[in-house]
Amino acid sequence: MMNNRPTFWDRSYELGDDVKLELGKRTLIMGILNATPDSFSDGGRYMNVERALEHAHEMVEAGADILDIGGESTRPGYEAVSPEEELKRVLPVITAVREALPHVALSIDTYKAATARHALEAGAHIINDIWGLKGDPDMAAVAAEYGCPVIISHNRHSRDYNDLVPDVLADLRSSIGIAQAAGIADDRVWLDPGIGFAKTHDDNLAMLGRLSELTALGYPVLLGTSRKRFIRQTLNLPVEELVEGTAATVTLGIAHGCQIVRVHDVRAIKRTALMADAILYRA
Template identity: 45%
Template sequence: MTDYFRPLVQIGPVRPDTAVQLAGGWGWFTHVEVMSRDAPAQVIPANALPADVMQRLTAPRPPIAGMSLDRPRIMGILNTTPDSFSDGGQHEGLADAVAAGLAMAQSGADIIDIGGESTRPGAQTVPIEVEINRTAPTISALRAAGLTQPISIDTRKAAVAEAAVAMGANLVNDVSGFTYDPALGPFCQKHHLPVCVMHAQGDPETMHLNPTYSNVVLDVYDALERQISMLEVSGIARSAILADPGIGFGKNLDHNLALLARISLFHTLGTPILLGVSRKKFIGTLGNAPQAKDRAAGSIGVALAGLAQGVQLVRVHDVAETLQAVSLWHAAYSGSIL
């Protein structure tokens, strides 16, 4: 029987002597939920954890692409596509994309995530040349305009990543978890690039068609552990990897909520966690917001719930609003300014 260990994260200015700091961040825990596929969950004190699990949960996360992870970080979404579910077409032209990226940086984004292929449910694969033409010039122009924040290239394809990195991208964010293009992992290893490994069941064209899991939380955890271990074997250090459970990617409403309720389990991977929920369908369903543009409040609410479980990065469309919420959230629980 395999056990899984989820820290019951707490935050606040006072903590008991038995509290253990989580991943060098703002959260701490005194107890852990022990989960398995074969028995009911139980709660144990943190000092009963196996030593290797304790090490993964408590080791401070090293900086990623120059960003320290001892405070919450915001990744701004810049889609240069005509068909993304929320902002398709808004940043399709070079001038519009550059203006949007600079505005996100000025609003407080810690990193800009640039994508040229929609991965909304039902989206079709974009040819490599088209994806490069949508992303590489945008990255080049942003750097020429003085953008100093890290840039992430949101792609499944090695050739797209290569073009993006040549123009100034610092991180590769692959929604397939490095399962789509076998050349992408070796490229990242060769160039010492940090990466984000996301979980998705199926590809964008089909992932929304009846996704099924034995236990969605543990299934996603196991899949991410396999991919992270594979990248480690290839020469990419675990300290250079972000893990994203892939909310909405091959998951229905119940799957999404189960993952969000226990997202602190993924700290046991020993990597920082990235959470991307911004404007997604389940927020519209639960928040009575049929139009994606009207889902900022719900998106921020879910992001704050993730931060309360120690999630280090949130990927968002509404940068200024999210930063305001995060700053006040931090001030209210800690009694200090972020």
């Protein structure tokens, strides 16, 4: 159990005035705040700044430690938007949330360096890059310049795996190499297995069953499974009825060593994490 947990789990991040994250004490909850018209689960609901701010308050009250703000849907078949359009969507939300909730860590969900830079200047603290520093050649330099944590997600353009999990780990090691070459400190790198990205239904299930191989790399791991298609397909349920399925994947992820979970249903998953933590984070 956790009395033998790795020492690298104990990390503290001072991200700004009154903004602090501690790993190794409990599972951190990242709430999803999409300022997009076409996200698969909540597209169009939080395009208005006032509604987005209201939802931010709701998620923090429900237990969110981090708010992940994004301006481009990354659902299967999504259409890319320009940095200008992305910034038009996210900057007013970041500014409003930063002012109203100054103690809450904010993440910018983008693979574009220009968007990341402007978001960090506006008050974001973390970069969440679904392309693992490979989508924009300038992203690693931005992360290094600001010294912020960067979430490196697994992704690729095709599913031509020779052996799924070793290939995923190799891809992530490649991204880690990009981070190191740019001067990003190792303790600023977080990993994400990229559930739902360039993976089939069976690939996602297989990856979830072997998450301990990812957490063994020695980096904090974020798990993002919330309401994703493979859960919908497994349970044969609509997107609004996937809380229990998401909770099952979160519990499994925590058991495998994931320290941050990215979710839509903050209140329910916070309770799920509290129960798992009570078992797994014992002294």
